Amino acid sequence: MNDSARAVEFRNVSYRLDDGHALIHGLNLEVLRGETLVLLGRSGSGKTTTLKLINHLLRASEGEVRVDGRSTREWNVIRLRRMIGYVIQEVGLFPHFTVERNIGLVPQIEQWPSDRIRQRVQELLQLVGLDKELASRYPRELSGGQRQRVGVARALAADPPILLMDEPFGALDPITRAELQREFLALQRRLQKTVVFVTHDLREALLFGTRIALMEAGHLVTVGAPDEFVNSTEPLVTAYVDAFGTDFNYNKKRGRS
Amino acid sequence: MNVWQFMAQNHTEVLELTLEHLWLVGASTVLAVLIGIPLGIAITRWPSLNKPVLGSANIIQTIPSLALFGFLLPAPWIGARADRLAILALTLYALLPLIRNTYTGIKGVDPAVVEAGRGMGMTDRQLLWQVELPLALAVIVAGVRVATVLSVGLATIAAAIGAGGLGEYIFRGLAMVNNQLILAGAIPAAALAISADVGLGWLEKRLSPH
Ligand SMILES: Nc1ncnc2c1ncn2[C@@H]1O[C@H](COP(=O)(O)OP(=O)(O)OP(=O)(O)O)[C@@H](O)[C@H]1O
Ligand SMILES: [Mg+2]
Numbered sequence: 001m002n003d004s005a006r007a008v009e010f011r012n013v014s015y016r017l018d019d020g021h022a023l024i025h026g027l028n029l030e031v032l033r034g035e036t037l038v039l040l041g042r043s044g045s046g047k048t049t050t051l052k053l054i055n056h057l058l059r060a061s062e063g064e065v066r067v068d069g070r071s072t073r074e075w076n077v078i079r080l081r082r083m084i085g086y087v088i089q090e091v092g093l094f095p096h097f098t099v100e101r102n103i104g105l106v107p108q109i110e111q112w113p114s115d116r117i118r119q120r121v122q123e124l125l126q127l128v129g130l131d132k133e134l135a136s137r138y139p140r141e142l143s144g145g146q147r148q149r150v151g152v153a154r155a156l157a158a159d160p161p162i163l164l165m166d167e168p169f170g171a172l173d174p175i176t177r178a179e180l181q182r183e184f185l186a187l188q189r190r191l192q193k194t195v196v197f198v199t200h201d202l203r204e205a206l207l208f209g210t211r212i213a214l215m216e217a218g219h220l221v222t223v224g225a226p227d228e229f230v231n232s233t234e235p236l237v238t239a240y241v242d243a244f245g246t247d248f249n250y251n252k253k254r255g256r257s
Numbered sequence: 258m259n260v261w262q263f264m265a266q267n268h269t270e271v272l273e274l275t276l277e278h279l280w281l282v283g284a285s286t287v288l289a290v291l292i293g294i295p296l297g298i299a300i301t302r303w304p305s306l307n308k309p310v311l312g313s314a315n316i317i318q319t320i321p322s323l324a325l326f327g328f329l330l331p332a333p334w335i336g337a338r339a340d341r342l343a344i345l346a347l348t349l350y351a352l353l354p355l356i357r358n359t360y361t362g363i364k365g366v367d368p369a370v371v372e373a374g375r376g377m378g379m380t381d382r383q384l385l386w387q388v389e390l391p392l393a394l395a396v397i398v399a400g401v402r403v404a405t406v407l408s409v410g411l412a413t414i415a416a417a418i419g420a421g422g423l424g425e426y427i428f429r430g431l432a433m434v435n436n437q438l439i440l441a442g443a444i445p446a447a448a449l450a451i452s453a454d455v456g457l458g459w460l461e462k463r464l465s466p467h
Contacts, residue, residue, distance in 0.1 A: 052376075055376055057372065057375060057376055077378075078378050078380055079378070080378075081375075081376060081377060081378030082377070082378035086373070086376040086377060088369060088372060088373050088376060090369035091369070091373075092367070092369035092370050092372060092373030093370075093373070094370055094373070094374070094388060095367075095370065095392070096391050096392060105374075105377060105379075106377050106378065109377075109378070109379060109380075109383055154377075155377075
């Protein structure tokens with residue numbers, strides 16, 4: 001496969017803390033252009049760390065991470081990050097900016113003209129299903145679900161070709177979560193971006209993933225398409241799948257429904 | 258004659274000394290802000306500077322004020338005029354609260370917010386001006402408030418080296434064992450300290466991140 005088909009590639013990447021303790025061990029993984037790769041794994045398995053290696057918030061201790069065929073070490077880090085939308089796990093909206101300024105931040109630092117930014121913000125509010133009137137509110141005046149939508153809109157603002165989403169629908173009630181998932185699914189079909197999507201929820205992984213990568217204790221256990229994944233005989237995968245129990249609209253061939 | 262009558266009778270002198278006092282405090286606070294805030298920012302960027310900078314500011318604070326005035330006396334240009342000397346000493350004293358509050362204010366910004374900014378491709382400068390400083394502003398103003406109140410009090414001692422200010426009355430009163438005279442200096446000084454405290458406290462509250 002040539003470089004142009006790969007949006008992101010991990011080549012034997014390890015990430016160590018200063019004390020030498022490794023959080024990621026020898027990771028080899030590629031994300032194809034236009035696919036949604038789900039990083040699945042329990043809490044502490046290294047999903048967020050893996051994402052941060054992509055936009056160079058963390059620097060690989062060994063090996064290299066390549067984005068668009070070029071090592072993140074060679075990229076101008078500011079340019080790299082501006083072409084990668086990032087929805088962080090803690091949402092992290094700027095508390096002193098209105099919703100409008102939050103969403104319009106990357107266009108603003110990219111020096112778009114202000115009327116174009118305003119128009120883009122309106123578009124995005126609609127895209128993520130938020131009322132236009134929320135534009136002038138501050139994050140503290142929003143519900144948790146509305147904040148997460150703003151976080152997604154902010155990441156999409158400058159139309160980046162790559163999107164990193166770290167549990168974007170975490171900490172929501174099941175109904176709102178399902179609603180956001182449905183909307184995002186529609187959005188993803190429309191936008192066709194390369195997405196790296198982090199979750200610990202198998203259902204969410206099966207819903208969005210072109211391929212699913214399971215992580216455990218800083219290692220990549222396996223990566224494959226959703227039906228391959230649920231039918232895998234790899235013990236860590238079956239344990240993960242079994243923990244979720246029932247039917248996923250995939251014919252699970254190991255007997256249980 | 259009580260203290261109020263004394264102040265009424267000598268109101269031009271009281272006003273003059275108050276203005277001198279304000280000049281000492283105002284000039285030194287402005288200088289301390291101009292030096293202390295950049296230093297506070299610098300030590301968030303270069304952690305190895307943290308210890309030496311905060312350490313020096315700390316040591317300055319422990320020098321008794323009269324001794325500090327004395328140490329600075331031989332300095333060229335500065336030592337030539339008492340008010341310059343007093344302003345320099347007061348500036349040095351005001352540095353610690355400013356450096357410390359700038360540093361803790363910036364370090365206290367929610368790491369998720371800083372990480373979001375960095376992850377979106379903000380440069381260090383954009384992060385500082387658009388995110389960290391605005392969110393740290395209330396804590397920085399709290400430092401200005403502490404520094405100002407502190408130097409209103411310290412500035413009374415500047416009269417001992419002839420720099421003027423409300424300390425004149427206090428020292429004169431001490432020499433003459435005249436309580437009214439002491440109060441004529443202490444009351445306006447206390448009023449200045451309280452108004453600085455209330456005014457900057459109000460500002461601090463208004464700037465508190467939502
Ligand atoms: N700066 C750090 N210092 C020490 N340990 C860290 C640091 N960052 C992460 N870790 C550890 O590395 C491991 C992986 O962390 P990471 O945040 O990548 O997990 P995660 O898979 O995203 O988990 P979660 O689903 O809970 O968000 C965890 O055990 C975590 O405690
Ligand atoms: Mg995480």
